[in-house]
Amino acid sequence: MNKEFKVLARPYMVWLSVLVFVPILAMILISISNLNSSVSVGELMISFSHFKLLLESSTLIAFRNSLVFATLTTLLSFVLGYFIAYEIKLSKFKNKFILLTIVILPMWSNLILRTESLANIMSENNILKSILGFNLFGNISGTGVAVLFGLVFTYMPFMILSVYTALEKIDFALEEAALDLGLSPIKKFWKVVFPLSLKGVVTGSIMVFLPTLAGFAIPKILSRGRIVFIGTIIENKFVYTNYNHGALLAVVILFFILGSILLLTKFDKEGETLL
Amino acid sequence: MENKKPLIELKNISKSYDDEVVVNDVNLTIYENEFLTLLGPSGCGKTTILRMIAGFIKPEAGEVIINGKIFNDLPAYARPIHTVFQKYALFPHLNVIDNVAFGLNNRSWEYLESFFGKDKIEKEAKELGDISKKTIIRKAIKNLIYKDSEQALKLVKLEGFKKRKVDQLSGGQQQRVALARALVNKPQILLLDEPLAALDLKLRQNMQYELKEMQRNLGITFLFVTHDQEEAMTMSDRIVVMKEGVIQQLGTPKSIYNEPINRYVANFIGETNILKGTYIKKDTVNFLGVDFKCMGYTFNDNEEVDVVIRPEDFDVVDTDKAKLVGEVVFSLFKGVHNEYEVLVKNEKLLVHTYESYEVGQPIGLTIDPYEIHMMKVEKGE
Numbered sequence: 181m182n183k184e185f186k187v188l189a190r191p192y193m194v195w196l197s198v199l200v201f202v203p204i205l206a207m208i209l210i211s212i213s214n215l216n217s218s219v220s221v222g223e224l225m226i227s228f229s230h231f232k233l234l235l236e237s238s239t240l241i242a243f244r245n246s247l248v249f250a251t252l253t254t255l256l257s258f259v260l261g262y263f264i265a266y267e268i269k270l271s272k273f274k275n276k277f278i279l280l281t282i283v284i285l286p287m288w289s290n291l292i293l294r295t296e297s298l299a300n301i302m303s304e305n306n307i308l309k310s311i312l313g314f315n316l317f318g319n320i321s322g323t324g325v326a327v328l329f330g331l332v333f334t335y336m337p338f339m340i341l342s343v344y345t346a347l348e349k350i351d352f353a354l355e356e357a358a359l360d361l362g363l364s365p366i367k368k369f370w371k372v373v374f375p376l377s378l379k380g381v382v383t384g385s386i387m388v389f390l391p392t393l394a395g396f397a398i399p400k401i402l403s404r405g406r407i408v409f410i411g412t413i414i415e416n417k418f419v420y421t422n423y424n425h426g427a428l429l430a431v432v433i434l435f436f437i438l439g440s441i442l443l444l445t446k447f448d449k450e451g452e453t454l455l
Numbered sequence: 456m457e458n459k460k461p462l463i464e465l466k467n468i469s470k471s472y473d474d475e476v477v478v479n480d481v482n483l484t485i486y487e488n489e490f491l492t493l494l495g496p497s498g499c500g501k502t503t504i505l506r507m508i509a510g511f512i513k514p515e516a517g518e519v520i521i522n523g524k525i526f527n528d529l530p531a532y533a534r535p536i537h538t539v540f541q542k543y544a545l546f547p548h549l550n551v552i553d554n555v556a557f558g559l560n561n562r563s564w565e566y567l568e569s570f571f572g573k574d575k576i577e578k579e580a581k582e583l584g585d586i587s588k589k590t591i592i593r594k595a596i597k598n599l600i601y602k603d604s605e606q607a608l609k610l611v612k613l614e615g616f617k618k619r620k621v622d623q624l625s626g627g628q629q630q631r632v633a634l635a636r637a638l639v640n641k642p643q644i645l646l647l648d649e650p651l652a653a654l655d656l657k658l659r660q661n662m663q664y665e666l667k668e669m670q671r672n673l674g675i676t677f678l679f680v681t682h683d684q685e686e687a688m689t690m691s692d693r694i695v696v697m698k699e700g701v702i703q704q705l706g707t708p709k710s711i712y713n714e715p716i717n718r719y720v721a722n723f724i725g726e727t728n729i730l731k732g733t734y735i736k737k738d739t740v741n742f743l744g745v746d747f748k749c750m751g752y753t754f755n756d757n758e759e760v761d762v763v764i765r766p767e768d769f770d771v772v773d774t775d776k777a778k779l780v781g782e783v784v785f786s787l788f789k790g791v792h793n794e795y796e797v798l799v800k801n802e803k804l805l806v807h808t809y810e811s812y813e814v815g816q817p818i819g820l821t822i823d824p825y826e827i828h829m830m831k832v833e834k835g836e
Contacts (some may be wrong), residue, residue, distance in 0.1 A: 300805040353544035356511055360538045361558035361640065362566075368532075371561060375548045 204434070210427035217421035220454075230424050239413065239429070246410040249324075249399070250392040253331040257382060257388045260332070261339030265380075269347045280344065283337050295330055295401045302402070304328050322404040330402040331392050339384035346380025347373070386440050394433050457743050459486035462644065463508060468517030469700075471502055477503050479700035480517070485644075485678060490670050492679045492687040494723070495697035501680045505646050508535050508678065521644075537637035538646040542653070543629045545621040551632055552617040555604040558740070564596075567649045570641075571599050607635035610669070627658045634666075638673070645670075647679045651686065657708075663689045684724050688712065696720050712765075717830055721763050728804050732762040732829070740829060743800050745778055748824040754831070761830040762823025766805040768826035779804075783812045 214227035233239055268279045286294060301308045302321040309315045320326045349374060358368040396411030410429060417426030463485040470478040478500040485491050493501035506512045507519055510531030519526045526534060537558075545554050553560075559567065568576065580586040580595035582615035608614055611631035621629060630650060634766050637645055638711055651659045667690045670677045676764075682685055688692050688708045696703045696711060696719075704716045706782055732742030734754040742762045754760055774780050781799035788794075793811055797804045797818055804820070 272660060351542075351544065352541050353542060356531070356544060357538070357544040357546070358557075359511075360509060360536075361561070361636070362532050363558075363561050364532055367561055371557075372546060376546075 195200045207430055207434075210423050211431045212428075213424055215427075216425070217423075227424070230428065233428060234432070237382045238408070239410070242408045242410045244414045245395050245399075245407055249327060249331060249407075249409070252328055252388050253335060253392045254385050254389045256328070256332045257339040258335040258385060260383065261336045261384065262343050262377075264336075264410070265340045265343035265347055268344055272283055280341065283340050286333070287337060291334065292397055295334070295398050298330050298333065299326070299401050299404075302329075322403070322406055324407060325443045326402045327407055331395075333400060335388040335392060338387035339381075342384035342387060343377060343380040346377040346383075350376045363381045378379070382444065386444050390437055390440055394437060459489070460561045461485070462487045462522065462780055463644065463678075464518075464520040464521065465504070465508075468504070468507060468514040468519065468748050470500075470507065470512060473778060474521055477505070477700050478514070481700070481702055483695065483702065483705070484496065485592040485676060486570070488674050488676060489692045490667065490677045490690055491678065492681060492691040492694045493697060494681060494684060494687040495693050496723075498699075499697040500698050500700040501695075502648055504778065505538075505680050505723055507680065508644070509536055509538050509646055535642055536644045536646060537640055537642040537649065539630075539633050539637050539650045541649045543633040543650075545629055545632055545636070549621070549623070550603055550617070551621060552601065552608065554621060554632055555607055555635045555639050556600050559600045559603070567596050567600075571596065574729065575599065578771040602632040603636070603639050607639035608632075611665075626653050630654065630662065634669075638669075638675075643677060644676045644678060647677060649681055650679075651681070652683075659686070660689075664688060664738045676814045688724075696723060710772070714828055715763060715830065717833055718761060721830070726766055726805055728764045730762045730764070730802065732760050734758045734760050734829065740827060743779060743802060747778065747822060747827055749829065750824045752829045754829070759832045761832055763828040763830060764804075764822060764826065766807040767792070768822060769804070769808065770821045771806070771808045771810045772819045772821055774817050774819040777821055781818055781820065783816050783818050785813050786812065786814055 212226055212228065214223070214225055214230070264283070268276060268283075271279065273279060299321055300306050302317045302319070304315070304319045304321075306315075317326075317329075320329075354372055354376070355368060358372045359365070363371060394411050396409055396415050399407050399409045400412055410433065414426050414429045416432070417423075417429065460694065461484045463483075465481055465483040467480050467482060468478060469476065469480050481500075481504065483504075493504060495501050503512065507514050508521075510526070510529060510533075511541075512693050513527060521536070535718070548558060549557065559570070561790055562570070576592065579589050583594055583598075585591055586595075592763070605614070605617070608617065611634050613628060613631050613635065616624065616628065616632075620665050621632065624632065630653075633650070638647070651662050654662060663686060666677070666679075670690075679687075679690065681780055691708055693706060694708055694711050694717055695705050698719055704711055706714075706718045711720065712724050715724060715727075721727050721729055730742045732740050734752070734756065735741050735746060736756050737753070740749045740760065740762060779799050781797040781804065783795050784798045784803070785796035786793060792807045792809055795806045795812060795818070797806050797820065799820070806818075806820065
């Protein structure tokens with residue numbers, strides 16, 4: 181690499197070390213220590229006794245919830261998001277950038293605010309009901325459906341964008357070649373378009389799966405605290421200063437993330453679908 | 456050509472994009488087993504015609520008739536036609552052999568049964584086991600597809616490349632795979648859309664001969680689109696020269712080269728000299744102030760005509776025996792022959808000859824009567 185570029189990269193390297201590598205290292209160290217608010221500095225030592233936390237049923241249920249909801253969210257985002265991305269690609273609309281902007285428009289407002297509003301219109305009495313005269317969502321606030329809706333609503337744009345990018349890259353001549361070789365339009369989709377857009381699907385899935393798996397705000401707000409995700413537990417552990425417990429669970433999540441990224445690099449060697 | 460069966464007939468077809476007419480009332484008949492080339496500069500409508508035959512575009516007016524049936528509304532996938540695309544359009548997610556087998560792999564059971572013939576399938580199935588079982592028949596058909604695909608790869612000289620990914624192939628090899636992918640389906644008509652444009656000169660020349668050879672051996676009608684007149688000359692049985700959506704001339708390479716119908720065709724097909732002349736009387740034409748004997752043309756006496764003389768049709772002679780005497784103003788050694796620009800009465804002539812002259816030397820030229828070609832003067836010039 182060019183020498184000048186190396187110099188330019190230095191601030192970022194400092195940033196990366198101070199705010200990413202050091203914290204991760206600290207988190208790993210804390211996860212194998214006995215650090216919590218009742219331990220003074222002199223008593224600090226390596227400890228594995230809190231590892232039993234991983235087998236507690238509350239932890240396992242939270243992991244299960246996170247995994248189930250992350251999987252469902254990813255599947256729903258894939259089915260709906262692929263359809264929307266494909267429609268955008270097919271649309272004759274001149275300025276597709278505007279369509280894509282509409283897709284990401286909700287992201288311009290604050291996540292917590294957006295989720296709180298969603299929880300509000302999902303509850304029994306809300307402003308939307310007084311305008312429409314009926315309850316659009318029924319009274320689903322606090323249920324799993326509400327959480328799932330919120331997660332899909334929040335993370336599907338990532339799926340749409342990455343699938344759309346992959347679809348746009350498919351040379352139209354390939355589709356013509358498929359028709360020319362005798363494939364019906366439906367067969368053409370399954371044999372040419374879909375396989376060539378898989379990279380986008382994989383990237384999109386990971387971009388939906390990871391934040392859903394590790395997140396805590398959306399389930400906490402939309403389930404009214406009834407459905408516990410692993411993120412919720414980690415947050416609580418840190419709030420109640422059980423640092424080693426929180427760190428341990430965070431490290432486990434970290435392994436999930438690293439595994440996913442490994443999967444991604446296997447599918448997408450050039451990193452082209454990551455924009 | 457008269458006794459040949461017409462395979463594709465285009466009747467008064469037209470197509471325009473945003474008020475710009477790209478194909479204007481074209482009539483064309485393509486016969487069985489011929490190599491027909493659509494030749495013209497980009498934007499002359501040749502690719503549009505090809506795409507209308509392939510079924511990617513619908514003509515606004517007129518009829519596309521294939522095997523006597525009107526094909527206007529038939530979608531591309533239902534036509535017995537395959538295309539070799541300009542940029543090959545190979546499927547990047549499949550390897551070479553799967554690309555070739557792609558068309559057949561996605562055909563229906565009934566289609567494949569009539570494609571291979573029941574006997575052939577049963578014969579293949581017998582080697583695999585119980586022919587009453589559906590799975591055995593299916594396996595037999597798969598085997599036949601891949602046997603044919605390998606055969607097609609062999610035809611384009613790529614036997615060893617079966618398992619390669621398409622992005623590991625050179626341009627020429629990708630071209631061959633594209634060709635095999637179309638040919639394995641045994642189409643009646645193969646459409647080729649400037650397939651050699653992206654190849655380097657040597658490779659292009661080799662492919663020209665191979666394509667011609669293949670067309671002759673396989674007995675498939677080739678409809679070839681190109682803007683390269685040399686390519687068209689080398690391969691075609693007949694050439695269609697187009698300009699702005701209209702057919703200018705249709706004929707064998709020889710007739711188009713020797714008897715271009717107008718200035719446009721004459722200029723497009725190779726280097727040439729076009730001179731203003733007067734048709735004095737039968738078998739006599741005057742140009743560059745000299746009367747020449749000519750033959751085979753009839754115009755009105757004293758009518759203005761355009762005279763076409765190919766650079767290689769001049770005979771270089773001693774100045775005292777010459778009909779035209781000029782001065783060499785530019786010379787270029789071209790390997791086989793020398794190319795000269797000769798100034799005769801303020802008119803620059805392009806002359807090819809084996810004799811060598813220096814710039815500034817006088818040179819004498821004559822022309823045989825049968826080498827003088829004349830065209831009606833076009834209006835508006």
